[in-house]
Amino acid sequence: MPYSLPTGGRLAALALSLAVTLGATGLTGAPASAATPAASAYGPQPPQNPFTAANGAATMHGDSASSGTTASPGPGTAAVDYSRTALASACPTVVVGGDGYVVALCTTIFGRTPTVHLLDPATGADLASLALPKGSLFGGVYAYLDNEDRLVAVDGNHNLLRIGHHRAGGAWTLWVDQSTPLGDAVPAGDDIVGLTPDWDGRVWFATSGGVIGTVDTGTGAVRSIRTGEGVQNSISTVPGRTAVATDHALYLLSAAPDGTPVVDWRAAYDRGPARKPGQLSWGTGTTPSFFGPGDGTEYVAIVDNADPHGNLLVYRADGGPDPICRIPVLTQYARSGTEDAVIATGRSVFVTNTYGYPYPALPEGAPASRPSSANFDGGLSRIDVNAQGTGCDVVWNSPVKSAALPRLSLADGQIYTVSVTGPTGSAGLNTFAQYHHSVIDPATGAQTASSFLGIGLVYNPLQMRGTAAPDGTLYQGTETGVVRISRRR
Template identity: 75%
Template structure:
């Protein structure tokens, strides 16, 4: 069992646990599938929570759908069918797959024109169960799944909105998220932030001059984008042009850390709060040797109400994962030294040039007045996936790794396991081994729990389907 270190004094810890109430969920975006299943981070606020109970702490059944692709985004629509956005191992071609909810089988697939690495990562499911993403030609697509006349399934491009005229040559769209008014927000690797009205084709943009390597997040009235220099909170003018509500620069450190894909924060901004789930927004910075958790009050930025070093149990910390953010609690995963098999084109050398992967997970709580925060526990859970907090059963689900992990080649002999973590203590309370090797490596991608409790976990080579035994 992974060891945990409780950091609050005993009386303070008891009071904190007694007062803990994870949640609420962020407000349901009317332009997405239900919260928990709408995108890589569960909802447009990127809380990395789900309302659905998972397989639990007991024994599980699991199966693997081999797709010869890394599958970072698995969504589940109102009709119960999982839709996954994957990138092929050979050729790095973005491909959409429709899976059978009964057994995980691949029912239909659709290849998209290839673009930048992150263009095949971030997408979301809209209110009509269509996957919204971008192709390599900078078209904003809505991809639906339909039965043909013979009864079999097919994936089709139901709507295409060209964005190329608004994007500088050589730039590519990285992240996108829907606003509450029906427009789609997007950000490019070169730092152009825009809105697209897919009903009229109108596109409006704002150039920041800073790089973006993560997705973006939306709640009513606000969009959050983390560049490689600062966190931006944005609104929009009457014509849809993005406007800066505030900009908060952060410590980007001396360079890209090993275990991260870019030089800057590795975190998509996450909205959270104990009221309506939108009062605060948080990211991690890239300070060395330990990153800081930064929490901002949305209506009072850009000075953080919390700026505290995290994952200090280890010699260094950094993360390529978004945090879990719920109620007054934030959970941060340590990916420092994690050996990704590929880096985005143009990624700078890491500083230092290499490091061992130690893992680690920490919980940090905002105080009752929202004026500071403290670490509740640090656990040596060695998570190879981005964890997800279930508000349905009060458990964190992830995939852990044991054995050699300090190089891409060594991962051939690593063991990957389904793992269940108690969010109150950081202790591992359940788990089942999948197997050894790259077939099961989740590459720091997150799992998605369907309303019936089935957990879908993307891996380097396909999708795992996990159910209660």
């Protein structure tokens, strides 16, 4: 998962100055194509969780199933306008409520303080903010928007918060509407990583130390188990099932009547000999994603950390720990790996290569990578489950160099991301690298449009995922704020 920049430094100040000079906001992109996208042949979306905002805009990965899809259209392949909201923060979670207002959970560059922002949907302007007690880097990254448009997050004191936005006297404010302490369920020195509700209204959580639990915010009851394995990614839910990927195995769980997590099955995977460059932990870099051609819940997928290429692993959610397929992905490169959750929809899975991507910060205690660094080549692959549900095949490999976590629109049938050209080493990404709003055809992997956004860390999306609003506006978190991309009017 993405993180905020380390504090200070003359290089960061120089890069920021250069990026502002060369990549001014409010400019219009130059599209590669003006074709009108067709309706999508992909889907279905997973079931709408009754305790989140609308699918596609409720979580970092779109929905509680972490499908990476949205029912909203994107900006399309014609010309776009864009503007940037400078927040001096990395903004990994950007969600959109039923009232149209945009809520972003960001981490400040200086101090690494998790801060909630309310953005104006008409302009992207910052209307209100609320700083939260900080924990680890992973704390304050994953959150979701509930069915009352309240951001649900955990603060550094291990309180589960519901943060609402309210208008008083003509001004917007952000308030903690509800706070539920997690108590001893989260050990001292541990922090919440994943957070999502189930269909009974319980909030499931997982900690970096391997605790998996549920919270009933109505009664305050907390129930948990310990796996003894680290968790570094978010978690996913569909009706009756919760998926958690530790740094050793994929877990499928359900809840006992009192809310205690029950392990239905555990599937160990190949975690490789070491952490790869371009990943933040030793193990899978993917959040589990539910998908399927029936109701969107039949399968669950992750990518392992095998060397030299990660394998896409697809399991039957109602089956057991034996995958229906284990297939190497992104094999067009000598080595590959991913820190990105996949896009998963129908029978198709899309995997992004982050091998060699230079993150500006790592989690505390992250082991050294092997090798210590590598070139960032990018790349995207599509893999389909066969019609019998007994195996998988690679459909295409694309050379697109995605610096963001892509999202698929089921409304217009396009994949949206931010691609990067130019120098992509650690210094290059934050100085002279050029960032582009890019559109990918999911049928072929071809890039159908590209619009220049800007240069340097101001536009670096840090492998974070953009979120589309119902009107087609795309909100992309970056290393220093949020970029608002819309169709040219």
